[in-house]
Amino acid sequence: MSFINLIAIDGPAASGKSTLAELIANKLNYFFFDTGVMYRAVTLAALEQVKNLDDEAKVTDVANRIRIDVQPASVQDGRVMDILVDGRDVTWQIRTPEVDRKVSKVSAYAGVRKAMTEQQRRIGERGNMVMVGRDIGTVVFPDAKYKIYLEASPEERARRRFVEVQKRGEPTSYEDILASIRKRDEVDSSRAVAPLKPADDAHVIDSDGKNIDIVLEEALQILGNPVS
Numbered sequence: 435m436s437f438i439n440l441i442a443i444d445g446p447a448a449s450g451k452s453t454l455a456e457l458i459a460n461k462l463n464y465f466f467f468d469t470g471v472m473y474r475a476v477t478l479a480a481l482e483q484v485k486n487l488d489d490e491a492k493v494t495d496v497a498n499r500i501r502i503d504v505q506p507a508s509v510q511d512g513r514v515m516d517i518l519v520d521g522r523d524v525t526w527q528i529r530t531p532e533v534d535r536k537v538s539k540v541s542a543y544a545g546v547r548k549a550m551t552e553q554q555r556r557i558g559e560r561g562n563m564v565m566v567g568r569d570i571g572t573v574v575f576p577d578a579k580y581k582i583y584l585e586a587s588p589e590e591r592a593r594r595r596f597v598e599v600q601k602r603g604e605p606t607s608y609e610d611i612l613a614s615i616r617k618r619d620e621v622d623s624s625r626a627v628a629p630l631k632p633a634d635d636a637h638v639i640d641s642d643g644k645n646i647d648i649v650l651e652e653a654l655q656i657l658g659n660p661v662s
């Protein structure tokens with residue numbers, strides 16, 4: 435199977451994957467799909483429905499039971515899309531520090547990943563898509579024609595995320611965000627199932643010290659400037 439029209443963008447927390455993916459999708463008139471929202475949605479639902487997130491069977495059951503929908507933004511409050519869990523708008527609830535702290539734990543469960551990977555494959559099959567995550571090029575669509583792995587130092591990523599969270603008016607500190615990013619990187623990279631790592635055939639872009647225009651230019655070169 436070859437997914438010629440699928441562009442996989444993977445990388446660690448807050449590396450700018452979604453921003454880059456959105457720009458590429460707009461330029462190519464592709465769909466943009468961020469798989470991180472699915473793991474965040476499962477985590478939020480698990481926090482609400484399961485007392486102890488160490489209970490892998492119960493968390494996996496939540497992942498299999500809930501319905502996650504993504505639709506065009508219905509409110510102009512800075513969101514790119516609406517994220518719904520069982521019909522309820524959770525667009526901002528999935529971005530809280532609590533979800534940030536727990537999402538890597540939930541995402542490491544094999545049954546959770548199986549459920550999400552199946553859904554992502556169905557979504558990606560429609561083609562003309564930029565799909566963002568941790569394991570898109572390695573596990574979800576290993577046959578994607580284009581694979582980009584976006585890197586940046588933890589400090590640079592924490593700075594970017596700090597600005598984002600501040601803009602939303604949420605109380606936070608750079609140090610807390612840096613610690614949370616480091617922790618997530620560690621858990622995401624060391625898990626047994628689908629760990630975060632570049633696919634062997636991925637193009638790695640290091641975005642340290644580069645603004646988004648430069649990163650976009652590098653990405654478009656990798657994609658062979660299909661719409662120049």
Ligand code: CDP
Pocket residue numbers: 446447448449469470471473474537538539541542566567568569570618622
């Ligand atoms: O936006 P940010 O980089 O902070 O995170 P995200 O892309 O929303 O992903 C949140 C978490 O979901 C990650 O830290 C991973 O634990 C998990 N995730 C994953 O395991 N596999 C994916 N394909 C996407 C996200």
